[in-house]
Amino acid sequence: MEQIIQVTILGIGLGGVFALMGSGLSLVFGVMRIVNLAHPSLIIAGAFTAYWGFRLWGIDPLVMLSVATLLLAAIGVLLYKIFFERNAKSATYSEMTVLLTFAIAMIVEGALGAMFSNTQRVTSPSYATDAFFLGDIFIPKGQLYAGMVSMLIIGLLAAFLKYSRLGYAIRATTQNRDAAALLGVNVNMVGLMSFAIGIGLAGAAGALTSFVFSFFPAKHWEWIAVLMSLVVMGGMGSIMGTVVASFALSIVAAFVGAYVGSTWSTMTFFLALFLVLLFRPQGLFGEKPELL
Amino acid sequence: MKSQMIDSTPGDVLSARAAYNERLARLADKTRAVWFPLAILVILLVLPLVQFVGNYNYMLHLVLLTASYVAMAAGWNILGGFAGYVSLGHNVFFAIGGYFAGMILARFGISAIIMAPVAGLVAAVFGYAIGLITLRVRGPAFIISSIAMVMIARLLFDNWHFVGGANGVTLPAPNLSSQWAKLPYYYAMVAIAAVTVWSSYRIKHSKFGLGLRAISKDEIKAESAGIDTRFYKVTAFAISAFFIGMTGAVWGEYLTYIRPSIFLVILIAANMVLMCILGGKGTVAGPVIGAVLLVAFNEFFVAMMGASELNILGTGVIMAVMLMFFPLGIVGTLALKGKLPRILNWD
Numbered sequence: 001m002e003q004i005i006q007v008t009i010l011g012i013g014l015g016g017v018f019a020l021m022g023s024g025l026s027l028v029f030g031v032m033r034i035v036n037l038a039h040p041s042l043i044i045a046g047a048f049t050a051y052w053g054f055r056l057w058g059i060d061p062l063v064m065l066s067v068a069t070l071l072l073a074a075i076g077v078l079l080y081k082i083f084f085e086r087n088a089k090s091a092t093y094s095e096m097t098v099l100l101t102f103a104i105a106m107i108v109e110g111a112l113g114a115m116f117s118n119t120q121r122v123t124s125p126s127y128a129t130d131a132f133f134l135g136d137i138f139i140p141k142g143q144l145y146a147g148m149v150s151m152l153i154i155g156l157l158a159a160f161l162k163y164s165r166l167g168y169a170i171r172a173t174t175q176n177r178d179a180a181a182l183l184g185v186n187v188n189m190v191g192l193m194s195f196a197i198g199i200g201l202a203g204a205a206g207a208l209t210s211f212v213f214s215f216f217p218a219k220h221w222e223w224i225a226v227l228m229s230l231v232v233m234g235g236m237g238s239i240m241g242t243v244v245a246s247f248a249l250s251i252v253a254a255f256v257g258a259y260v261g262s263t264w265s266t267m268t269f270f271l272a273l274f275l276v277l278l279f280r281p282q283g284l285f286g287e288k289p290e291l292l
Numbered sequence: 293m294k295s296q297m298i299d300s301t302p303g304d305v306l307s308a309r310a311a312y313n314e315r316l317a318r319l320a321d322k323t324r325a326v327w328f329p330l331a332i333l334v335i336l337l338v339l340p341l342v343q344f345v346g347n348y349n350y351m352l353h354l355v356l357l358t359a360s361y362v363a364m365a366a367g368w369n370i371l372g373g374f375a376g377y378v379s380l381g382h383n384v385f386f387a388i389g390g391y392f393a394g395m396i397l398a399r400f401g402i403s404a405i406i407m408a409p410v411a412g413l414v415a416a417v418f419g420y421a422i423g424l425i426t427l428r429v430r431g432p433a434f435i436i437s438s439i440a441m442v443m444i445a446r447l448l449f450d451n452w453h454f455v456g457g458a459n460g461v462t463l464p465a466p467n468l469s470s471q472w473a474k475l476p477y478y479y480a481m482v483a484i485a486a487v488t489v490w491s492s493y494r495i496k497h498s499k500f501g502l503g504l505r506a507i508s509k510d511e512i513k514a515e516s517a518g519i520d521t522r523f524y525k526v527t528a529f530a531i532s533a534f535f536i537g538m539t540g541a542v543w544g545e546y547l548t549y550i551r552p553s554i555f556l557v558i559l560i561a562a563n564m565v566l567m568c569i570l571g572g573k574g575t576v577a578g579p580v581i582g583a584v585l586l587v588a589f590n591e592f593f594v595a596m597m598g599a600s601e602l603n604i605l606g607t608g609v610i611m612a613v614m615l616m617f618f619p620l621g622i623v624g625t626l627a628l629k630g631k632l633p634r635i636l637n638w639d
Contacts, residue, residue, distance in 0.1 A: 035432040037439075083616065095378060096615055098435050099565065102380065103611035106562065110605025118601070217601070221558050225443040228436045263451055270447070273440045277429050 011254030016147025024201030030237030046206020072203025235283030367535030376508025389537030415537020423529030460551025572621030
């Protein structure tokens, strides 16, 4: 019984981080219809920002989170201006943008690898290896803080989407781009803003990731399939769906890791992605088959 | 004139149409340079003679590498170019071919060059089975599922003790002096590349290829025109897996070891896509030109900067530039402008 609770807690801790990683991806897909394969590589860029902040100046990763968010949001604006604005009317838009983001992922990976080399790194603030104990059950502090901060950010994002004017526009564009444009929404501006927010969220997730997982520039390929499984399962574009899917899958993965073998825990995500794509491509919470 | 048309029987119409088609085909023949790829092939077949006058192993290695890239890109092109299903996971079949032939070589001592067609068939069977599942979705969903396919394969091969897990298996090297050691693989790879390019030409000019091109334009319309789209797509998947599996078989023995980290890395899948985009997706000459250019680029990057990270960066930059400015590739863009030189028109 205690082991079951323990494994569940570890799963929830990971789920919190994955939820933030996936929500930016989901937002970008919802508004722009871009399957952003570069998202995980930008998360790694965020992780490096937090890492160097801690290494060089001893700034806590939770503080560097704001820097990483702003920096990555600026990079997001740049990427949007360079790559996506001019292609919005292309006939093979969805397929082409997938390949473009794939190319961007390679560019980011190559640049990070050339600058910082491909060694494993992890940011190590004091709480990263510490834990709370409740009887025999332990709660790792790093994952707890990361999960709490991530829930806070997702809460802020949800409130922003629900109550702000730009949030209304983003939701309208997600539902129907043409109708939103007809009603006077500047869809290009909304696309730019949501892309910046989505990539900014990648930066925030990267700062949290930097002390939860070890990372290196080429690691993002593993995360692509993991994050895609969360986003596809939650229904692409639905942020709440992504959050639910990340908690559900992380808990399952934690159990697989504990009872089948730790090498197989990531297999949970890949198989879930396969099964969802095949039997319910619109995802668990999606309304219509967007991807077909 | 009018009465003639009414009187004409279906047979007349058919023969008139056949004559018309033949005229079109003769016109296409005039602009097509079949002799050029044949000439290249002949040059490549006699090229190893230079080994008599000196040691040109590195040049032979480069040609061999280019030939393997040509075979892989042309194989990928059958599904990704003709049928329009972009797959970022075709290195799975590269690995299946390499591992099958490599394990046969390690256990029974049968050379992978002989086993290559069998390895290709094994890859094709896997391709058919995987295609039945993943080709139910299209567009971005298919691309994502193909990435998941690589991840699953990597995890399985990394943990499969029979094939050596992450460390892989070392294969016996051939008993040839270093001057001639490359030759069997050289000829095998050139032959596989030639067969692949020829097959992709034949497929493009068959009813099957026409069906695939219809699918890439509009799958629903193709289906309503009576094309069994599911069968066509899955068969195209299996055929492309066949050629890539054959390449993997010879490549594994050439390197003398098989290991997940040489077959199942995303850069190989990315290279296949990049070569086709560079040269022109859905053309016969495109993958060949793309492969030659990619090897040249890689040599340039390694010689200039000597870092694999910069190589990845360069690959990404080239891919992004091509996608943004020349989505049809070199052959496609030139053909659209009517400036395609005759020697590059193999379609």
